[in-house]
Amino acid sequence: MSDTTRVQWFPGHMAKTRRIMQSNLKLVDVVIEITDARIPYSSRNPEMDRLVGAKPRLILLNKSDSADETVTSQWIDYYRRNNVIAVATDCRSGKNINKFKSALKDLMAEQVEIWEAKGMHGRPIRMMIVGIPNVGKSSFINRLAGSKRAKVEDRPGVTRGKQWVTLDDSTELLDMPGVLWPKFDDKLVGEHLAFTGAVKDDILDAEYLACRLSELLADRYPDSLIDRYGISLNELPENDDEMMGCVKGAEILERIGKKRGFLISGGEINTERAAATLLDEFRAGKLGRISLERPI
Ligand SMILES: Nc1nc2c(ncn2[C@@H]2O[C@H](COP(=O)(O)OP(=O)(O)OP(=O)(O)O)[C@@H](O)[C@H]2O)c(=O)[nH]1
Ligand SMILES: [Mg+2]
Structure with a gap:
């Protein structure tokens, strides 16, 4: 690792992010982790696995319009083999947003049944979006929320200061994506992030x-x-x-x-x-x- 890549990595920043992420994780049932389909490895922070723990999670391979389709399919298979559901999306055109919605329903079906059995009828699925800078978190939220985005709801008392967007009668979205810094302990990772514009040009x-x-x-x-x-x-x-x-x-x-x-x-x-x-x-x-x- 060169000095130029090392300066980007702030342990203090990560500790703060970790705290925010952990407190938000408590509020949600499922985590949607957005990655860049052109660099699915480098655009993830390995810390995420530890933070999310056993909570259900869904990975998006976003910007799939810019990635090689064959390779993206290989990544989806790779994740499937590791028992993780991944969906290729394009948040600019909205392609596969419906595929994401049905994948989410499938993933959460069992949990919803448990809630029903416990008498928690109509308990919405609460989710949060996480990802490194520039992967399309805001674009995805806007795609999902559409015109509802303007009507964000502030619920003091329950989740003070947290904004929730009701997507439909069964899903709610934490309207504040968790930003995770990519991890740069590898020269190639730093380069790949710079190629795609995930980190600023002046770093390298x-x-x-x-x-x-x-x-x-x-x-x-x-x-x-x-x-x-x-x-x-x-x-x-x-x-x-x-x-x-x-x-x-x-x-x-x-x-x-x-x-x-x-x-x-x-x-x-x-x-x-x-x-x-x-x-x-x-x-x-x-x-x-x-x-x-x-x-x-
Ligand atoms: N080609 C392509 N571009 C996309 C896609 N999704 C988002 N973008 C573009 O990527 C850039 C970043 O998108 P944002 O939605 O702002 O990403 P973000 O993760 O919210 O970024 P930060 O808030 O800076 O962390 C914008 O120029 C988007 O237009 C996609 O699926 N395909
Ligand atoms: Mg954003």
């Missing part, structure tokens, strides 16, 4: 990041680079040292800059501009549907 050097991204794309999704930039990926130099070298990526950025006509005085190629372009266009989904992480 943009040109270095773009080099790494271009190498990853050249290996796994070469057509995304070839089609978007009209470059060839033939005869690229190989990196000598996996950790240090980035000559391959630097050459790809050179080729992108050349094609786009990004020049600085003296006819040199402006690789800084090529780097910014690649990162922007990747984040905007212009390179196609790409998944950076596969289940093991």
Whole structure:
């Protein structure tokens, strides 16, 4: 781990988040954990498993419109094998929100029966949304709540200061998502979070990041680079040292800059501009549907 990634990790912040999360967890029956389908591993905080404990949980692979469909299906299977229900969603278009709703009903059916048997008729299912920054928590809440979002309810006494949204007669949503910081003890995790824009650009050097991204794309999704930039990926130099070298990526950025006509005085190629372009266009989904992480 480099110094630049280490500065992002604040144990104090995590302790505070943990406290807030634990007190909110007591109020809900089920936790909806939102992850980024392009980086399902890096966009989760492993601490979440411990915090949630035995409480029912459902994982969303959001932004699935930007991820590789085949890989997303592999992740859903992976979670199923581990007895966790995962649903691929797109909160921008609303795709699969209904699938989520039926998955939630199935997951909670047994609990609802228990409530009924105890005479707790009409006890709504209470849920909370958690996830790292920028995964689509607010978008998801807005999708679920729709026009009801404006009519949030403050219930002093029961849950002081907590805002609940009644979604239908059987579900209530804690209208305050729990934000969990991603965990950066791994260099690749930090990079993947930076590629997708989950952490700010200034944490890692943009040109270095773009080099790494271009190498990853050249290996796994070469057509995304070839089609978007009209470059060839033939005869690229190989990196000598996996950790240090980035000559391959630097050459790809050179080729992108050349094609786009990004020049600085003296006819040199402006690789800084090529780097910014690649990162922007990747984040905007212009390179196609790409998944950076596969289940093991
Ligand atoms: N392509 C795509 N973009 C999405 C999706 N869901 C959310 N976004 C975009 O992702 C960005 C972040 O969405 P938010 O809903 O603000 O995410 P958040 O988790 O609430 O972010 P913070 O409040 O900053 O932690 C926005 O630009 C959304 O438009 C999705 O399913 N697909
Ligand atoms: Mg938000």
